[in-house]
Amino acid sequence: MARIIVALALLGGAAAQLTIDAVNPKVVEAEYAVRGKILDRAGEIERDMAENPDKWPFKEIVRCNIGNPQALGQAPPAFARAVLSQVVLPKSKGSKQVKERADAYRAALRGGVGAYSDSQGVSLVREEVAKFISDRDGYPASPADIFLTDGASAGVRHLTQLLVSGPQDGVLAPAPQYPLYSATTTLFDGTLGSYYLDEAADWAAPVQELKKAYDDVVEKGATPKLLVIINPGNPTGASLPRASLEAIVRFVEERPGLVLAADEVYQENVYGDAPPFISFKKIVRDLDSKIPLVSFHSISKGFTGECGLRGGYFELTNIDTAVKAQLTKLASVSLCSNTMGQVAVGLMVNPPTSGPELKAYEKEKKEKLASLERRANKVAAALDALEGVSCVRPQGAMYLFPSITLPDAAVKAAKRSSMAPDAFYALRLLEGTGLVTVPGSGFGQKNGTWHFRTTFLPAEKQIDNVVQKLAGFHESFLAKYGGGGEL
Numbered sequence: 418m419a420r421i422i423v424a425l426a427l428l429g430g431a432a433a434q435l436t437i438d439a440v441n442p443k444v445v446e447a448e449y450a451v452r453g454k455i456l457d458r459a460g461e462i463e464r465d466m467a468e469n470p471d472k473w474p475f476k477e478i479v480r481c482n483i484g485n486p487q488a489l490g491q492a493p494p495a496f497a498r499a500v501l502s503q504v505v506l507p508k509s510k511g512s513k514q515v516k517e518r519a520d521a522y523r524a525a526l527r528g529g530v531g532a533y534s535d536s537q538g539v540s541l542v543r544e545e546v547a548k549f550i551s552d553r554d555g556y557p558a559s560p561a562d563i564f565l566t567d568g569a570s571a572g573v574r575h576l577t578q579l580l581v582s583g584p585q586d587g588v589l590a591p592a593p594q595y596p597l598y599s600a601t602t603t604l605f606d607g608t609l610g611s612y613y614l615d616e617a618a619d620w621a622a623p624v625q626e627l628k629k630a631y632d633d634v635v636e637k638g639a640t641p642k643l644l645v646i647i648n649p650g651n652p653t654g655a656s657l658p659r660a661s662l663e664a665i666v667r668f669v670e671e672r673p674g675l676v677l678a679a680d681e682v683y684q685e686n687v688y689g690d691a692p693p694f695i696s697f698k699k700i701v702r703d704l705d706s707k708i709p710l711v712s713f714h715s716i717s718k719g720f721t722g723e724c725g726l727r728g729g730y731f732e733l734t735n736i737d738t739a740v741k742a743q744l745t746k747l748a749s750v751s752l753c754s755n756t757m758g759q760v761a762v763g764l765m766v767n768p769p770t771s772g773p774e775l776k777a778y779e780k781e782k783k784e785k786l787a788s789l790e791r792r793a794n795k796v797a798a799a800l801d802a803l804e805g806v807s808c809v810r811p812q813g814a815m816y817l818f819p820s821i822t823l824p825d826a827a828v829k830a831a832k833r834s835s836m837a838p839d840a841f842y843a844l845r846l847l848e849g850t851g852l853v854t855v856p857g858s859g860f861g862q863k864n865g866t867w868h869f870r871t872t873f874l875p876a877e878k879q880i881d882n883v884v885q886k887l888a889g890f891h892e893s894f895l896a897k898y899g900g901g902g903e904l
């Protein structure tokens with residue numbers, strides 16, 4: 418007995434020896450605000466609500482912090498799920514078209530979804546992606562230049578790892594920015610340069626800002642290697658016009674050694690009279706440009722919303738074969754991306770082509786996108802109408818990023834709590850309404866401005882309630898802190 422106790426004590430001691438000091442400091446330093454402190458607090462509140470349901474002035478936590486449509490009630494894509502079911506379980510029911518597609522994927526998977534695929538991904542799906550791209554852009558695309566990935570995030574990580582190995586390597590990313598890019602740059606110890614998007618011009622990406630960020634990184638002693646453009650934007654929702662895309666390509670052309678990373682995961686999410694989506698691949702080909710380009714797409718967004726299946730791809734344009742071989746090696750180290758996600762990519766880019774399946778698919782797509790647009794406009798108009806809040810009209814993606822003018826007393830109260838003022842606002846919003854948003858400081862923003870990001874993804878029947886909660890909270894926040902008095 419005594420021996421067992423001694424052994425357990427030793428084991429306990431060994432576990433305690435792994436302290437935070439031993440952790441890679443770059444992991445500790447990296448920040449990812451969309452799943453940060455506000456979400457942690459939401460989890461705490463949710464657990465408390467289970468035991469003390471009457472303690473909180475709301476009945477549920479609504480997660481508007483992340484573009485995760487199915488978590489907020491969006492139905493999965495019907496045809497894609499029918500085919501996926503048959504790929505996994507060939508005996509399940511399905512139409513002739515469903516069966517044919519499932520049979521083709523199963524044959525291509527050689528051993529089914531439980532077998533590793535090639536490192537770059539199943540060739541049938543890469544062929545489907547290449548056809549989708551060439552139909553979209555009017556220029557050829559090759560399956561050999563496509564890599565299937567566990568969502569766009571995994572592709573971004575591969576590309577960053579390929580190019581960034583220390584502070585001498587720079588990454589230029591927008592501010593505000595989806596923090597995948599700052600986090601990945603930190604993880605690989607690179608130097609981040611931020612170019613500021615212009616809120617007064619629908620969150621445009623001005624070339625003079627790109628130049629400033631480029632020069633800043635050079636001044637810090639680093640070589641800018643990667644320019645990240647998110648179009649349509651997250652968190653801004655901006656859809657960049659053609660002239661802007663062309664100017665960006667020219668900017669890269671003038672700076673040999675810079676690779677353009679085009680994050681185009683929201684290409685299906687463009688609303689109203691916003692500039693239509695045009696891929697950087699098309700612009701590069703239209704201009705007969707030779708700039709190296711890596712373009713990302715994902716099944717997580719659009720109207721597919723299959724975030725949890727983790728599927729995506731990137732396409733290489735004007736990339737040397739020796740460089741491509743290194744990317745293939747990186748993909749090989751993880752063996753392959755998950756096979757269900759690969760099939761889901763094929764189904765996103767190659768939807769049903771005929772019959773009732775096509776009709777149902779078109780209806781589903783139209784309705785989901787129209788609903789997203791209605792919700793975007795409704796939440797944006799309601800926010801814009803609030804005192805001290807200004808919201809750029811929604812153009813694309815799944816987010817609104819209103820700027821908020823916070824009363825001095827609120828800024829002081831935030832300081833006393835050692836919080837950024839917009840984090841203080843987002844925390845009070847959560848604790849008063851159950852709505853989870855992300856403070857603008859998690860994305861980067863111009864000094865002295867405050868924002869928060871919210872998705873407009875809650876279901877249509879819930880959205881009026883969300884809008885009312887936002888407005889009610891904002892008014893009470895102003896009433897509490899706005900009179901100039903410090904509370």
Ligand SMILES: Cc1ncc(COP(=O)(O)O)c(C=O)c1O
Pocket residue numbers: 484567568569570571595597647650651680682714715716717724728729
């Ligand atoms: C701009 C942007 N890029 C990439 C991603 C990651 O997407 P995935 O789920 O494909 O990894 C997101 C997710 O929200 C995003 O907003």
